Amino acid sequence: MMMSDSKKSVVFHLGFLALLFLLQFILPAYHHGNLARIMVLATYAMGYNILFGYTGLLSLGHAMFFAAGMYGMGLTMTHLGWTAGPGMLAGLLAGGLVSAGIGFLALRTSGVSFMIVTLMFAQAGFLTILYFGEWTRGDEGFVIRQADRVFAGIDLSHPTYRYLAALLLFGICLMLTIRLMQSRFGHVLIAIRENEERTQMLGYDVHFHKWMAVIASGTMAAVAGAAYALLFGYAGATFASVQYSIFPLLWVLLGGAGTALGPFIGTLFMFYLIDLSSSLTTAYMLIAGVALVLLTLFLPQGLVGEWRRKMMPWLT
């Protein structure tokens, strides 16, 4: 039986999700917890990948979107007494609004300026969180009470449900990304990455598509941020700092920019690399730095990118 390339890709990724579902029964508690965390962070990286990997826009300010979701949920739950469902929705809306606004302003620039402008906006966002320390508790952050981390009667702080919730979020976003990139809209984004002038010449509204890409990317990052706060019960300003804008770039590059599974593979590798090295030294970010330099020198396509080039050219 012959399958079309796009169908093959969908089946492959569904199979991968099934594997993640089965893994929970055999993993020891420590790695089980880690994998739940990695799936949420990989969702953040997938959001980043929509803009960086598929559209070709390098943003250094995605921590702002991650934090918008995290605080959109955390603040409404803590100060307005909202429950988890509306809280998640507030996080999603906050992410959508922030990315629409920032995207509108930042897209007035392009190339190198775009990267610097997003970095600065994220820094302003980070400082704003510190400035309103009375509500956000600044660097120290705040804990979301276990009693509040309940969705439709399910206790999300319980490891089993937490894993399943993370898998559900990751799965939905993964399949959404694949559908998006197989659609007309996604093809235009890839065309913009490959040759912006030509795409414009062919009559596509490049600016509008880029704006939509920022919003889709920022909103997915925000949902990941909200889910992170909900599943692990903590929101803090660290998640809005420059470091958390660099992380998704690193994860996506390591896994393979412009591949659907790359963000997950990159997050998985880097998470364990940092986990191992932080037991050896406090300067664990050294590993991240060396990895970035080596990647640009020797593996510009990333792990999944190489894999696709050699074995599976049909991979989304």
Added chain:
Amino acid sequence: MELAPYLILGCIEGLVTAAVLALMAVGLSLVFGVMRVVNVAHGEFFMLGAVLAWFVADQLGGHPAIAFLAALIIAPLLVGTLAMLADMTILKRISYDPERTIVATIGLLYIIQQLTLMTYGSNARPVEPPFNQRIAIPWFEWTDGGLSLYWPWGLGTTSYKLAVIGFAIILLLGIWVLMTRTRIGLIMRATQLDRDVAQAYGINVDRVYAMVFGLGAGLAALAAVLIVPIQQAHYLMGHDPLLLSFIVVIIGGLGSLVGTVIAAVMIGLSDGLISVFFTPTLAKIIATLMVTFVLIFRPSGLMGSK
């Protein structure tokens, strides 16, 4: 309370910030102008300059002025050499691709920063200024005898801070002369205009790139040596100046040296003045929002070409 003396104080503090910022941002702007790449590790070269200044002063001992002078020469040279090495081993190999260079210099940022943390540690350490007389700010008041001067209590600056401003002006003039009046400057400008044609005329472009990258980093280190007697050396100190230089370079127009200096003075002064009335956090937020407005009305910066 009279407001004016506080404003003068704010202006002087702002000009010190502007002086250091201008040196650092001109380094960044030079690298972008000639090589068309953004050096995200620029802040770490700044930090390394400060840390090396402490190291040199600490090893030499003796009179603060001699130790400081030695640091002023040795630290930028070492940092410049290191940057040239990084250029030749990393940036050249990825053929200065803009995005890959950003990623590689982010990597370099963490490597330099974390290695400093592992060796120098997380303490902040001071360097003694070469001279440091207190200068009180005078102000006038109307008395029965007419106009007379008085010194508002506690308001003052130091001779060292004024010297930083003066020295930065001399250095910036020096760079201007270097770029417009010398053969090296001509070669750099030729490479900036058209890399391929410059190469065809026998200019060793690889060497020019390495030199420019080293010069840019050296300027950041020089700025750091100047500021380290006022602000202590710390392994995370490169972060804020990097963001401020980015702001300055964007407002000034990427690659325009004159625009960079004008923007540095604007940002430095407003930072100094806003800090008199508001907290530093709010001052930084305001500076960032100012950039937003510049971008809305002039996406290519003040002096940038379309």
